[in-house]
Amino acid sequence: MRPFPALFFQSVTSRLVSLSAVDLAIIALYFIAVIGIGFYLKRYTKTGEDFFLAGREMTAWVAGLSFVAANLGALEMMGWAAAAYQYGILAAHWYWIGAIPAMLFLGLVMMPFYYISKTHSVPGYLKLRFGQSSGALAAICFGFMTVLMSGINMYSMALVMKVVLGWDIHFSIWASSLTVGVYVVLGGLLSAIFNEVLQFVLIWLGSLLISIIGLVEAGGWTGVMARIHHNFPAQNYTSLWSTLGSFSDNPMGIHWVGIVFGLGWVISFGYWTTDFLVVQRVLAAKDLRSAKMAPIIGAGFKMLVPFIVILPGLLGLALLPEHLVGEDQAVATGGHSFNEVLPLMLARYCGPGLLGLGITALMAGFMSGMAGNVSAFATVWTYDIYRPFFRKQASDAHYVSVGRWCTILGVLVSIGTAYFVMQFHSIMDYVQALFSFFIAPLFGTVLLGMLWSRATPAGGFWGLLSGTATAIGLWAWVKISPSALQYVALSPKAKDMAENMYRALWSWLVCVLVTVVVSYMTRPKPVEELTGLVYGHTTLPSEGDLRFYQRPIFWAGLIAVGLVILNIIFW
């Protein structure tokens, strides 16, 4: 989830680090390991259930780690480290209030319906609940957006490799995407999840050291705070909430209402509960309790990610002798930009060997994100578009082979997008905006579908369509006449960030409103067709026989308490 524009690296003057033989050996071993796992798992990937749902036999831990890893891309890491340098600790909101409540809600409230309905995807759930048209609308939008995003990430990653290591852009694009392609084609979701757990471990071990040595150098957390205040006396970079009372008091130019309702409610719930890329990992859980626990375990780790992503950015504020600047200024002066803060810190502390591990962590992050994209694309394309519209009745083996071809297609389209973006940079912002158009109304449709049995197929479809149209309309309005922003965001002082949040909020409200009105005007679905799909018509297994520490609600409560404590500590 990146509300900031994708990273731009224009200052390609000289590379930041140079690798030694042992670093290259570590990177090469990583590539061998992920491809080896793909070949090893091919023999266990025979049925559609294996390929698209990893056999539905993941433990809560594996599904939970993979859930976080699929989201923790390399650009996510570098982008948020950069945001932490630029905006200070406020960036942590995207990991705490902007993620944890939604993940807990997914686990406790929504997962039972996804899981019990036996769907293989989020569009698949919409099809069961609201019928073919809603499912197809969601599937087509999701499919296209996913490969486009994947291509954009690929291009940005190749640029990172060029800036950091001096590698050729074409080499980076082809080597990394073909590696991902090979292991996903061979082992499907099983292999993607297997590798994501490996990548998760490497991401932590590769980047944790920056924070540890950085804290030693700065003299602990109090040292970090004191140095930041000394280096940047004019701005407050170290408060999470106390500066959010007014737009002008904090580096981000944002108000707490926007953070709580825009980010904490619509944007984060939309992303974490309906983006199939992350939900797919949880659908692979072995039973309902594991499916409920997986997002909760994921939330626990997500809460700790700022330690390896936000903290390095803050350490950069505290310790780097030069002040990093925006990309344009960096190009003009030949200095370093915010975007380079994570590799700069890596190069500051990590000698041969450790440097290779750190670079491997970045690559692992990139690959886990891309594998998530292509495996989700293959599933949605095969089950939600190919099966209903092209070949309704075919053998399981046929769909598995279609899934494999779709994976190859997804990788090739991603590569094509990467080259397209290389030619037309501005396309990047458009696609990122497009992705956000779709997620907020989708959340409205899925939520009403799960919790309100009166919602009808027509209501679901028109709600989703009108919500999406509203988001596109508002975006186009501000694009054509920028002064419209004050009406969209309800304040003349609002900035881009506020626009995103309010656009999501309006499109969600329109979706909910239209769904409710159209539902009351159309005939409800017969009750027997709602069994297993909607609250009130679904038998949820009792957890009464479980000990308290085996119940998902207990762990969700613990994590919620942890979240509150963290927010108070860094208030």
Add this chain to the structure above:
Amino acid sequence: MHRPGMLSIWFFIGVLLLIYGILILGSGLYGLTHPPAVVLNDLHAGIWWGLLLIVMGAFYTFRFAPWRKN
């Protein structure tokens, strides 16, 4: 994931971490005589981190080794 004969994911992770640990410890020791140009080099992070990876890697490799299950 418990399919008959299928290796545990943690076994793969263990083996990779073990090899990484040895490589990083090795370059850390080499760094004693040929210090790399990094801040706080006197902490010898490579040696400690290499040892940590070896311990973790060895634990997972042997705990989830295929010959233990059968």
